[in-house]
Amino acid sequence: MTPATPSTLTIRLVEPHEYAEAGRVTVEAYRHSYDGLTDGYLASLADVAGRLAHGEVWVALSADEIVGTVWVPRPGERLSELAREGELDFRQLAVAPAARGRGVGEALTRHIIDLARARGARRVVMNSGPEMLGAHALYLKLGFRRLTEREHPVEVEPGRVIDLRAFGFDL
Secondary structure (H helix, E strand, C coil), X not given: CCCXXXXXXXXXXXXXXXXXXXXXXXXHHHHHHCCCXXXXXXXXXXXXXXXXXXXXXXXXXXXXXXXXEEEECCCCCCCCCCCCCCEEECEEXXXXXXXXXXXXXXXXXXXXXXXXXXXXXXXXXXXXCCCCHXXXXXXHHCCCEECHHHCCEEEEXXXXXXXXXXXXXXX
């Protein structure tokens, strides 16, 4: 894997010929971070075309290699019940395990914040699993704060409930 630094990353919308690779990177990142993911959930993570039916998938590239992805709604829409009017939510921010620690997650998160500003949102919101401590530290470093009043167990697939953490960044 080519070393990635924020200054060498390109962040743009995924292109059709990249759907399979973007899905593979997302699955690899989630498998690295979570135990016990079902085949159905992994298939949903790999389904970039399916996510595009409900939003936009952005990719971070180092040279020509996809090293991260994130899913955001189209302007004026929401991906989850977490988001309220005037908020932009994002899901499935994923960084290839071999690219972690090189600023890819931070660059994608800053891109989302810039996108939210450009769209006139007043806040960026997202959920994160309780075991994603590295991600939580990144979000807090960037100025996100916990939205404990929006936290509750979420059934992410039939029979799999996660007590997700909620974070917000006021613009």
